[in-house]
Amino acid sequence: MNVAVWTTGRFAGWRRVLLAAVICSLNAVAFAQTEPAPSLAEQRAQAVTQVVLGILSYARWPVEPAQLRLCVAGPTEYTDDLVKGTTQATGRPVLVRRLLADSPALATECDAVYIGKLSNEERARLFTSLSGRPVLSISEGGDQCTVGSLFCLRVSDDQVSFEVNLDSVARSGVRIHPSVLQLSRRRPAAS
Known part of the structure; x- marks a missing residue:
């Protein structure tokens, strides 16, 4: 039973890491799109x-x-x-x-x-x-x-x-x- 809870907790932890990576990627894309064109x-x-x-x-x-x-x-x-x-x-x-x-x-x-x-x-x-x-x-x-x-x-x-x-x-x-x-x-x- 403890193993199942640990696995579920581990899975939830990876989901959070994955979600954070996706958010960072989206922020990077948004930042790259807002860079001004060269003068x-x-x-x-x-x-x-x-x-x-x-x-x-x-x-x-x-x-x-x-x-x-x-x-x-x-x-x-x-x-x-x-x-x-x-x-x-x-x-x-x-x-x-x-x-x-x-x-x-x-x-x-x-x-x-x-x-x-x-x-x-x-x-x-x-x-x-x-x-x-x-x-x-x-x-x-x-x-x-x-x-x-x-x-x-x-x-x-x-x-x-x-x-x-x-x-x-x-x-x-x-x-x-x-x-x-x-x-x-x-x-x-x-x-």
């Missing part, structure tokens, strides 16, 4: 990250780094997602860190540089320090893609596109796959 700024940051990683995956350095070092210089609008660190589709990790625009480490400890808003003097000093070194540079802002950057991003509400400065690519020492150069020539579809 426009977050969507842009994610899109910029994808474009930057795409560009980096089609670049080849004279000596391929095991871990790609991407440095961010200057104030930026779209690097929130990028600075979290990431891995390329090939599995190569990308180490992202912020440096001051006049840091000597930009030329010696970076395989790629993501350039935010800089004064003309800061940009000139940065590109002078990168001259002759195999460093891929990507500019975020609306500057003309004629002032040293290899790639210049164009961020809009609908998409992220880029331009390529072929002269800078030729002088950089970094080889860029021709299909990326073709992508830069595509224009966004007219709305």
Whole structure:
């Protein structure tokens, strides 16, 4: 008789555990459904990250780094997602860190540089320090893609596109796959 009561009590205990698990699962589902959709700024940051990683995956350095070092210089609008660190589709990790625009480490400890808003003097000093070194540079802002950057991003509400400065690519020492150069020539579809 005691065994039957113990079994019934044990069964009731498992029912309570199961009921608690179901309630927790429902709460988790309800919580997941109430998470807000990413803001426009977050969507842009994610899109910029994808474009930057795409560009980096089609670049080849004279000596391929095991871990790609991407440095961010200057104030930026779209690097929130990028600075979290990431891995390329090939599995190569990308180490992202912020440096001051006049840091000597930009030329010696970076395989790629993501350039935010800089004064003309800061940009000139940065590109002078990168001259002759195999460093891929990507500019975020609306500057003309004629002032040293290899790639210049164009961020809009609908998409992220880029331009390529072929002269800078030729002088950089970094080889860029021709299909990326073709992508830069595509224009966004007219709305």
